Amino acid sequence: MDSHKVVSQEEWLAAHRAHLAEEKALTHARDALSRKRRELPWVKVDKAYTFDTAQGPQTLADLFEGRSQLIVYHFMMGPDWEEGCPGCSFLSDHVDGALVHLAQRDVAYVAVSRAPLEKINAFKKRMGWTFRWVSSFGSDFNYDYHVSFTPEQRAQRKLFYNFATIDSDMDELPGLSVFYKDEAGDIYHTYSSYGRGGEPLIGTYTWLDLTPKGRDETHGMMEWMRHHDRYDTQPAHHGADGGCH
Numbered sequence: 001m002d003s004h005k006v007v008s009q010e011e012w013l014a015a016h017r018a019h020l021a022e023e024k025a026l027t028h029a030r031d032a033l034s035r036k037r038r039e040l041p042w043v044k045v046d047k048a049y050t051f052d053t054a055q056g057p058q059t060l061a062d063l064f065e066g067r068s069q070l071i072v073y074h075f076m077m078g079p080d081w082e083e084g085c086p087g088c089s090f091l092s093d094h095v096d097g098a099l100v101h102l103a104q105r106d107v108a109y110v111a112v113s114r115a116p117l118e119k120i121n122a123f124k125k126r127m128g129w130t131f132r133w134v135s136s137f138g139s140d141f142n143y144d145y146h147v148s149f150t151p152e153q154r155a156q157r158k159l160f161y162n163f164a165t166i167d168s169d170m171d172e173l174p175g176l177s178v179f180y181k182d183e184a185g186d187i188y189h190t191y192s193s194y195g196r197g198g199e200p201l202i203g204t205y206t207w208l209d210l211t212p213k214g215r216d217e218t219h220g221m222m223e224w225m226r227h228h229d230r231y232d233t234q235p236a237h238h239g240a241d242g243g244c245h
Contacts, residue, residue, distance in 0.1 A: 004212070042188040045179065047144065052117045052135040060141075060179070060187060063134070067108045070179040073198075074147040076172040077113035079137055083123050083227070084113070088174050090225050094203045095131045112136050114148055114172070126229065145192065147175045162194035174198060 007015070049060045064070045075092065076085035084092075092111065102109055111133040113120055120133050142148035149159050154169040161173055175194040181187050199205060208215045217223060 037191060040191060042180065042190045045187040045189055047140070049136070049139050049141045051112065051139065051141070052137065053132070054117075054121075058134070061181060061185060063108065063110050063132075064179075064181050065108045067103075067106050068181050069107045070181070071102070071107060071109045072145075072177045072179065073109070073111045074142065074145065074173075074175040074177065075111040075113045075133065076147075076174050077115040077120065077123070078148070078172045079114050079116060081115055081172075082119070083126075084115075085172070085174065086225060086227055087221055089127060089227050090204070090221060091174075091198055091202050092127070092129060092131070093228055094201060096129060099131060110134055112141065114142050127227070142172075145175070145177050147173050147194070149173075162197075176201075 045060065050057050051060075051063065053062075060070075063072075073088075073092070073095075075088045077083070077088070095109065095111075099109060109131060111131060113133070113135060114137050115135060116137055117135040120135055124133050136142050143150070146160050149171055153159055154171060157167050157169050159166050159168050159170065159173075161168070162175075173194065175192060176198055177189065178191040179187055180190050205215060215221075
């Protein structure tokens, strides 16, 4: 690390008081943005989706498990993949501890991938996770929510992702979607987020942002982060674009 400015206690306190004012402004701005998010319009989900789960085939309504709110994490793991995306795995390492608290606030959580359930279960067991993870293989769900892409779309390198057309030939990309189910059983799509939109769910980054070196990344998480069972057995991968595959 390069040498850093060292000052008296009085100068340190003055600088930190000024920084605290900016942090409070950011907190208030985040609160305001969250209120606006809750005010966004919804769209009714009329299409039927079926998922392969440990309890057998289930509908989107079943995934709510009796609650009115559902968070779906679009986990990158395609039908021919042998393991899940390292970046999605990094985020998912932070999920299990939140589940009991989400349940108390009328929120269900589930990860969804196009990989067959047997591959999902094998990787989930390897990672030691307990959150629900189901397969959308054979369903249009991933395509309709713009996280999986057909060979034709990939060949054209024109993918609709993160509410815009991007130049990419990826088969899977990450995201999360939120749904609400009313007392009549009608389901509404209330929100989706893609790309770095899931970053606030990664607690490790929040911790790193407190430290002098910060995230210490040049090209994103993929230059250092790996599946948590590989840190001692495999050197860090230096990626070019911070993406996942």
